[in-house]
Amino acid sequence: MEQALIYFYTYKDAIFIIALSIFLGIEVISNVPSVLHTPLMSGANAISGVIIIGGIILVGHADTTSLNAELIIGIFAIIFATLNVAGGFVVTDRMLEMFKKKKK
Amino acid sequence: MDQILGTLNGVNFTMGEAVLELSYLVAALLFVIGLKFMSHPLTARKGNFYAAAGMLLAMITTLLLHKNENGTGIQMTNVMIILAAIGVGTVVGWIMARRVKMTAMPQMVSFYNATGGLASALVALLEFPNADMHNWGSVLVTLLGLVIGSIAFSGSMIAYGKLDGKVKDIRAGYMTYVNLFLLLITIVLAAYILITGQTPGEMEWAVYLLFGISLLYGVLFVMPIGGADMPVVISLLNSFTGIAAAMAGFIYGNEAMILGGILVGAAGTILTVLMCRAMNRSLLNVIIGAFGGSSAAAEGELGTMKEISLSDASVLLSYSKSVVIIPGYGLAVAQAQHICHELDELLSSKGVNVRYAIHPVAGRMPGHMNVLLAEADVPYEKLVEMTDINPDMPNTDVAVVIGANDVVNPAANDEPGSPIAGMPIIHAYEAKNIIVMKRGRGKGYAGIENKLFFGEKTRLLFGNAKDSLQKLVNEIKSL
Numbered sequence: 001m002e003q004a005l006i007y008f009y010t011y012k013d014a015i016f017i018i019a020l021s022i023f024l025g026i027e028v029i030s031n032v033p034s035v036l037h038t039p040l041m042s043g044a045n046a047i048s049g050v051i052i053i054g055g056i057i058l059v060g061h062a063d064t065t066s067l068n069a070e071l072i073i074g075i076f077a078i079i080f081a082t083l084n085v086a087g088g089f090v091v092t093d094r095m096l097e098m099f100k101k102k103k104k
Numbered sequence: 105m106d107q108i109l110g111t112l113n114g115v116n117f118t119m120g121e122a123v124l125e126l127s128y129l130v131a132a133l134l135f136v137i138g139l140k141f142m143s144h145p146l147t148a149r150k151g152n153f154y155a156a157a158g159m160l161l162a163m164i165t166t167l168l169l170h171k172n173e174n175g176t177g178i179q180m181t182n183v184m185i186i187l188a189a190i191g192v193g194t195v196v197g198w199i200m201a202r203r204v205k206m207t208a209m210p211q212m213v214s215f216y217n218a219t220g221g222l223a224s225a226l227v228a229l230l231e232f233p234n235a236d237m238h239n240w241g242s243v244l245v246t247l248l249g250l251v252i253g254s255i256a257f258s259g260s261m262i263a264y265g266k267l268d269g270k271v272k273d274i275r276a277g278y279m280t281y282v283n284l285f286l287l288l289i290t291i292v293l294a295a296y297i298l299i300t301g302q303t304p305g306e307m308e309w310a311v312y313l314l315f316g317i318s319l320l321y322g323v324l325f326v327m328p329i330g331g332a333d334m335p336v337v338i339s340l341l342n343s344f345t346g347i348a349a350a351m352a353g354f355i356y357g358n359e360a361m362i363l364g365g366i367l368v369g370a371a372g373t374i375l376t377v378l379m380c381r382a383m384n385r386s387l388l389n390v391i392i393g394a395f396g397g398s399s400a401a402a403e404g405e406l407g408t409m410k411e412i413s414l415s416d417a418s419v420l421l422s423y424s425k426s427v428v429i430i431p432g433y434g435l436a437v438a439q440a441q442h443i444c445h446e447l448d449e450l451l452s453s454k455g456v457n458v459r460y461a462i463h464p465v466a467g468r469m470p471g472h473m474n475v476l477l478a479e480a481d482v483p484y485e486k487l488v489e490m491t492d493i494n495p496d497m498p499n500t501d502v503a504v505v506i507g508a509n510d511v512v513n514p515a516a517n518d519e520p521g522s523p524i525a526g527m528p529i530i531h532a533y534e535a536k537n538i539i540v541m542k543r544g545r546g547k548g549y550a551g552i553e554n555k556l557f558f559g560e561k562t563r564l565l566f567g568n569a570k571d572s573l574q575k576l577v578n579e580i581k582s583l
Binding site: 052062 | 135136138139140142143144148155156159162163166167170172176178179181182184185189190192193194195197198200201202204206209210212213215216217219220222223224226227229230231239240241253265297314331338339342345346348349350352353354355356357358359360361362363364365366367368369370372373374375376379382384387399464469470471474475478479487489539
């Protein structure tokens, strides 16, 4: 109990953000028409590539004087995360582009 | 940027740190606004652009301004390495995204989700040695990031393989127990790492074991789930990736990552629930997998399928007043959306009222059919949702079912024992005539016979949807 309270207090800002983001996420997309389910899923998927920030921080402070495991794995993490981000946004844009085209 | 602006809780902070945090706030807001805009047809594209801009902003400011606990910024060599890695990822991702066919979109999304999950798992794996073992909270988020990210990765890869036809379903009763057992091991192992009190170095084996078991669990978790349920699974795994990214955000105390990740986690979960609701099934039912196709009636009792010739079909369609096209997965795989639109225009020019009935889960993903038909320039007004078209079905002269099966199976309404019982369907059987375009005599994804295909009013046109439609269009033109 004590431990949990200490943990909560230490990370209270982050925990508040998590609690509120859950409701925000639900609210933001609750009225989406089924037409947009696929693009929305794809767009949300691209946002989950935000882990790239973690990859940048990790490799940013990694030791580059030698070729170590941390550096190599970190580089792969960045490559994969970028794939998620770049590919995700481009694919979403392609889908949405089609909706726009026929509204001329 | 290194100028000290002031102190907070006794610690000095520089201008760079303040600007960095400010940029994270802007990025987080852009994610929220982007997602909000993406849920409306008119603003959707702008929303996607906003979210992408937020991501780019956070990436640039992190690269320029992030400092570790000693106050050292990111060195030039590291910047170069990071930019090179980002360059590789962007070029590959961009090319893949540009080249993929619209019909293959769902597996593409699944693949990207896998890469995001893997990135989260790798970051957690690398951060574990820095974890403070006395602070169980920080260890817990690291382990959660690792486990959830790994499951999202391997699960999405299997989902990708299934949608791409590379991985077959494995359905066995014992799979549920194997999975529960694996899940139990994962929890026990994670709990052990949490409470053992040993140093991260000593616990390295356990963490790698946890990584391996989570990967295996992801594979076995998706393996028994039928291909038709993949959209639900991808949506679920998508929310996993978001949560895994948020856990990593926790490790770094990075609010943009936490908010972005949890936002996707919550939105993905709701989307998953919406999809399940469209099929009138619970999430648990999808995961455990009710689609076994055991209770279907024997084929003999259903009668025979009656074929229709192309000329009969073309005459029937040309002299109808009202035609409803019901597209399904078969149309998507055959990439027949363009030729389908040609048929629709041809009939419309003859005064036939042609509409499309869109089942919420038709195609490979909810809304996938809308994307495909949009690609073929079919106007919005012609796409009618299931609940709106059903009252009109009895007045419809011809219902043309193109590569759809389960979504028009009357068993959903009148056979309580059927695996798809209770799923809302398009009432094609109420139309005056039904033409079914089908590749063969096979069953749909649910693996059950469809009474509609044997009905008195039903005629079948066998063959690949694209070829059949092409021949039909030629035939009608020559009338």
